[in-house]
Amino acid sequence: MDLRDKEMRKEIGLSCACFNLRRAARLVTQRFDRILRESGITANQFSILMAVYDRERILLTKLAGVLGMERTTLSRNVSLLTRMGMISTEAGSDRRQRNIIITKEGIILLEKALPLWQRAQREVVDVIGPEKWKGLLSGLHSLAKTL
Amino acid sequence: MDLRDKEMRKEIGLSCACFNLRRAARLVTQRFDRILRESGITANQFSILMAVYDRERILLTKLAGVLGMERTTLSRNVSLLTRMGMISTEAGSDRRQRNIIITKEGIILLEKALPLWQRAQREVVDVIGPEKWKGLLSGLHSLAKTL
DNA sequence: AGTGAAAACGTGTAAATACACATAAAATCT
């Protein structure tokens, strides 16, 4: 491979897994965040809250694995959601552990955000088409499973 | 839709366009960055450098459009790459404009990074399979085109 | 020529991300 070949550079830009995934994630996140804005949370926070709600009580490290998120990244996200009053933590039997639970306010917020999420999700799926979306989602799941 | 339905929450988590894209982008970025590490740049910087190289000279706003990146985000990225000596800017005819060009050092770095990029790209495509990858990439392009 | 709109860019602030490193508690080994 030679970088001086313009076709080569174009091919790299078009096919790069990292670039294409990041760009799509940026664009979709922007749309989700804009729509979710009036609820007061971001799409990322929505996902975290939903995952916590779905499990009643879960350890930080475990939650990080579930969300495919670096533990320290999630730690900061959780701190923020805690300051916002959406989740709280309780000590488990093990004094190292930090059990994460959703608060009443968190559930109320989720319920307010749900129809907004639905709208954003529908918009994104619509612009690409349900057919293509199925293939895309399948690929994303494969990546998450194996990477 | 009712959040109290556990199946509903599971379905949302599995299908959310934003979450699934962000998670995949995170995981793939981690792998790319780890492999590209010895070259001294991140995958994101690699993409930007490549796009600049491919165009010889390009305006910030134009480049942001090409990369599907918020202009102000790219502005920060470009500042960093400038401090690293990988790109430089020259004034155009219009005194508002800021033409971005890659430096010799930038090209040398790209050439060093290219084989690393290839390895990362191959790894990611392999773990998901060329078949599935084609469908995934096609979906990502659709999103970038329409969003 | 002057005024108002548009274009190009930067900065303040804040969320999201992750690596390197640190700490504390539990588990395991000798």
Added chain:
DNA sequence: AGATTTTATGTGTATTTACACGTTTTCACT
């Protein structure tokens, strides 16, 4: 029991992201 390793988590630092806002320059219209 004491030492070592593993587990669970937090913090320092730096990159990436984007909205809100501001500045300067150019363009368009009257």
